[in-house]
Each structure stands twice: as C-alpha cells, then as structure tokens.
Amino acid sequence: MKITRSTFDESMFPCYNPLDFVITSAKGALVYDDSGDKYIDLSSGIAVNSLGHCPEIIAKTLKKQSHRLLHCSNVFANRYTLELARLLTHKSGFERVFFVNSGAEANEAALKLARRYAFDNSGAEKDEIISFEHGFHGRTFFTVSVGGQDKYSQGFGPRPGAITHLPYNDLAALETAVSAKTCAIMVEPVQGEGGLIPAQPQFLQAIHTLAKKHQALVIFDEVQTGNGRCGSLYAWEQYGIRPDILTTAKGLGGGLPIGAVLTSTAIASHFCPGTHGSTFGGNPLICACALEVLKKISTEKFLAGVKARACILHEGLNHIKEHCGMFSEVRGLGLLQGAVLTEEYANQAGQIQRYLAGWGVLVLTAGTNVLRFAPPLNIKKSQLKKALALIEQGLLDYKKIKQI
Ligand SMILES: *Cc1c(COP(=O)(O)O)cnc(C)c1O
Numbered sequence: 001m002k003i004t005r006s007t008f009d010e011s012m013f014p015c016y017n018p019l020d021f022v023i024t025s026a027k028g029a030l031v032y033d034d035s036g037d038k039y040i041d042l043s044s045g046i047a048v049n050s051l052g053h054c055p056e057i058i059a060k061t062l063k064k065q066s067h068r069l070l071h072c073s074n075v076f077a078n079r080y081t082l083e084l085a086r087l088l089t090h091k092s093g094f095e096r097v098f099f100v101n102s103g104a105e106a107n108e109a110a111l112k113l114a115r116r117y118a119f120d121n122s123g124a125e126k127d128e129i130i131s132f133e134h135g136f137h138g139r140t141f142f143t144v145s146v147g148g149q150d151k152y153s154q155g156f157g158p159r160p161g162a163i164t165h166l167p168y169n170d171l172a173a174l175e176t177a178v179s180a181k182t183c184a185i186m187v188e189p190v191q192g193e194g195g196l197i198p199a200q201p202q203f204l205q206a207i208h209t210l211a212k213k214h215q216a217l218v219i220f221d222e223v224q225t226g227n228g229r230c231g232s233l234y235a236w237e238q239y240g241i242r243p244d245i246l247t248t249a250k251g252l253g254g255g256l257p258i259g260a261v262l263t264s265t266a267i268a269s270h271f272c273p274g275t276h277g278s279t280f281g282g283n284p285l286i287c288a289c290a291l292e293v294l295k296k297i298s299t300e301k302f303l304a305g306v307k308a309r310a311c312i313l314h315e316g317l318n319h320i321k322e323h324c325g326m327f328s329e330v331r332g333l334g335l336l337q338g339a340v341l342t343e344e345y346a347n348q349a350g351q352i353q354r355y356l357a358g359w360g361v362l363v364l365t366a367g368t369n370v371l372r373f374a375p376p377l378n379i380k381k382s383q384l385k386k387a388l389a390l391i392e393q394g395l396l397d398y399k400k401i402k403q404i
Contacts, residue, residue: 003022004034005018005021005022019353021033021034021357022034026041026053027054028053029053029376029379030053030383031053039357039362040360040390041053041362042361042362042373042379042384043364043372044374044376046224046364047229047250047251047336047374048251048253050227050229050251050293050297050378051293051297051377051378052378055254055255057292057296058256058292058293061288062289065080065288066285068080068288069285070285071283071285074277074278074281074282079284080284080287083287083291084099084282087294087298091298092246094264095263097262098260098261098271098281099259099278100259100278101258101259101283102138103138103224103247103248103250104137104140104143105249105278105281106138106248106249107140107221108142108143110186110219110247111129113245113271114219115183117183117267118183118217126180126181128162128163128164128183129163129164129182129184129185130163130166130177130184130216131147131163131164131166131185131186132148132166132187132188132191133148133165133167133168134148134193134197135165135188136148136188136191137186139152141153141156141160142160145160146186149194162181164177168187168191169200170203171202174210178214179214183216183217184211184216185207185210185217185219186221187207187219188220188221188222189204189222189225190224190230190332190333192223192224192225192336192366192372193224193366194366194367195338196336196338196370197331198332201239201240204236204241207241211244217267218241218244219243219246219247220234220236220245222234222235222246222247222248225336226251227248227250227252227297228251228298228302228377229306229334229377230335231307231310231333231335232303232334233297233303234248235334244263244267245261246261248262251293253286253289254289254293256286257286258286258287305378306335307334309335309377309381310333310334310335312384312385312388313335313373313375313384314332314337316385317330317373317388320391321339324392324395326345326398327339327340327341327342328340332373335375336373337374338372341371346369349367349369349370350365352395353371355397355398356390356391356394359391359393
C-alpha cells in the first residue's frame with residue numbers, strides 16, 4: 001500500500017497537522033522515517049515513551065502476555081491488573097487505584113469522584129470545581145471545561161457548570177475564591193501544555209491549606225509530570241504536598257495507553273458498582289507491560305539517572321539561550337523543560353519545531369511561544385548532548401534565514 005504524508009490529509013480528521021514525514025520505526029531515542037532519515041527524539045510521543053521506543057522489556061512482555069491473557073473486562077478479576085495495582089499503590093503511597101486508558105479519562109473519573117464525594121458528605125450545593133487558566137486536563141467535555149483554555153470548550157453546546165478558573169500561582173485569587181461551595185481544586189504541579197510553568201511551593205501549600213479548611217479535595221493532575229518524568233516518581237514528592245487524588249497516564253505504560261486515578265480507601269469508597277466503570281480500563285495486556293515499566297522507573301537509581309539527564313538538558317538549553325539569543329527563559333522540572341521564545345520569535349514555536357526536525361531533532365511545542373523538551377527518561381547522555389548541539393546549530397541557522 002502506498003502511504004505518504006498526503007494520506008493523512010486524505011483519510012484522517014484534520015485534528016492534527018503532523019510534520020512532513022511518515023515515521024516507520026523507532027528504537028530507544030532514535031526515530032526513522034520512510035525516506036530513511038533519522039531523528040533524535042526529545043518528544044517521546046508527548047512524554048509517553050518513558051523507556052524510549054520499543055524497549056526490549058515491553059516487546060518481551062507483550063509477547064508473553066499475548067499468549068496468556070489479552071482482555072477479560074472488569075466483570076472478572078485478573079492477576080495482571082492486580083499485580084500492577086499492588087505495585088502502583090505501594091510505590092505511590094496511595095491506597096486505591098482505578099485504571100483507565102488515557103489522561104482525560106483519569107481526570108474525568110477524578111472529577112466525578114470529587115463531585116460524588118462532596119454530594120455524599122455535604123449535599124448537592126457543594127459542587128464547585130476550581131482549576132487554573134492555561135491548565136490542561138484532557139479533551140472529554142468535562143475535562144476540557146475544567147481546563148483553562150476557553151477555545152477548547154467553546155462551540156460544543158452548554159458546558160458543565162460550577163467550574164471556576166483562577167490565575168495560576170496567584171495566592172490572593174485563590175484565597176478569595178475557595179469557599180464552602182468548593183468541592184475540589186484541580187491543578188498540575190507543572191503546567192505542561194500551558195507552557196511548562198512550575199507551581200510555586202507556596203501556591204500548592206495554599207491549595208492544600210484552603211482545601212482542608214473548606215473540606216474540598218485536592219486533585220493533582222500528574223498525567224504529564226508523573227511516572228518519573230520530573231525526577232521523582234510523582235512531582236508532588238518534590239513539593240512535599242500530597243494530593244487527595246492523583247491522576248496519571250502518559251508515561252505509565254511506556255508507550256501503551258493506560259491511565260490511573262490514585263486515592264485513599266475512604267475517598268474511593270464513594271465510587272461503587274454502578275457509579276463509574278470502564279471496559280478497557282485495567283486491560284491485562286497493558287497492565288502486564290506497565291508493571292515492568294513501573295518496576296524500572298520507580299527505583300532510586302533510575303530516578304537519579306533522570307535527574308542527571310535533567311541537569312544536562314537544563315544546562316544545555318540555558319547555554320543555547322545565552323548563545324542564540326532566541327529564548328527569554330528556560331523553565332520546567334526534571335526532564336520536562338520549556339524554552340520560552342523571545343518577543344522577536346513570538347508565535348514561531350511550530351515553525352521552529354519543523355525546522356529542527358530538518359536538523360534531525362524532534363521537539364514539542366507548548367502553545368505558540370514555548371518549545372517543549374521531554375526526552376525518553378533513559379536517553380543516552382551522549383544522544384542528549386548531540387541533540388542539544390544540533391538544536392544550537394539549527395537555531396543559529398534558523399536565525400540567519402529569518403534575518404535575510
Ligand atoms: C496529556 C494530558 C492530559 C490528557 O491526556 P490524554 O491521554 O491525551 O487524554 C491531561 N492532563 C495533562 C496534564 C496532560 O498533559
């Protein structure tokens with residue numbers, strides 16, 4: 001079958017605008033396209049391929065599990081989902097887990113759980129969800145409404161109500177807004193899609209304190225920051241503020257679709273048979289693979305390796321900032337870093353992303369003004385340094401072309 005980049009435009013919903021090549025294979029931090037070009041991948045399928053592309057452990061587990069049990073639904077318990085549940089609750093320090101297939105579904109479940117918890121404990125009036133401008137929580141109608149980008153939820157009819165958006169890292173706004181009506185505060189410890197903005201410690205502390213005072217639940221959306229991405233298994237550990245509910249997805253399956261909602265036994269008890277569910281959530285094939293991913297990424301040694309790579313990335317980007325003069329700031333946490341473009345290059349993130357692919361490096365954007373870097377957590381240090389060198393050369397070249 002003849003497949004080219006045009007096949008996308010002819011066959012797919014025009015929801016995306018992929019770069020001008022077709023990927024055919026990938027291994028570790030390297031990606032190959034159909035003309036044989038090679039790229040160093042600092043995108044990891046949007047912070048998903050935590051162990052790089054096609055890691056041996058996943059290939060091996062997929063093969064083994066495909067002969068044992070692929071799917072059986074949650075009508076029946078199976079060994080593989082329960083093994084992951086045991087390890088994930090143990091490693092994260094939460095008592096209960098609910099498995100889903102994506103980040104949006106994890107957040108959807110968390111928001112429903114928070115509403116139900118408040119409904120059961122305090123009645124229907126306690127329904128307000130507080131979230132933050134530029135926050136991103138997924139694309140279901142509830143999660144996109146809780147997310148802080150108006151344009152993502154407009155034009156789809158009446159939105160779910162009782163959602164208040166506040167400026168991120170704004171203590172005064174928070175203090176004014178949280179009340180007895182608040183049932184949950186949903187926040188990303190580092191805003192990912194919103195531009196790689198880390199929460200200030202006092203901000204998360206205030207969320208925690210105010211939520212406690214008003215009997216609201218704190219939900220950390222760690223879909224992107226979780227699973228070792230920021231240098232600890234979950235980012236909250238670095239802030240020392242444990243949420244009531246934690247959601248995660250992206251990196252947990254090492255390239256396979258899985259999400260999770262983690263919480264206490266007391267909170268989880270507000271979901272019972274009939275209140276929520278999923279056909280594929282906790283699928284044994286994916287859980288068997290996620291178990292192997294989690295075993296690897298949750299060790300001290302592995303996380304120390306993430307931190308070491310994060311230093312190389314952060315310092316490398318700062319060096320490029322000094323040298324190329326195209327970044328106004330480098331920010332983020334761990335192996336989730338953003339480079340904010342200067343005024344002169346405002347709105348060119350997409351164009352620069354394409355240009356850098358031409359130089360053999362895949363990067364992400366976060367909005368139109370920020371380049372986002374999320375390499376595999378185990379990327380070879382030499383590959384990371386090579387990619388940074390290519391980015392520097394590529395950006396200097398881009399600058400030259402722009403000046404002509
Ligand atoms: C990617 C992301 C989501 C949505 O995850 P999907 O798997 O695309 O549904 C939600 N929250 C955050 C913080 C994310 O980065």
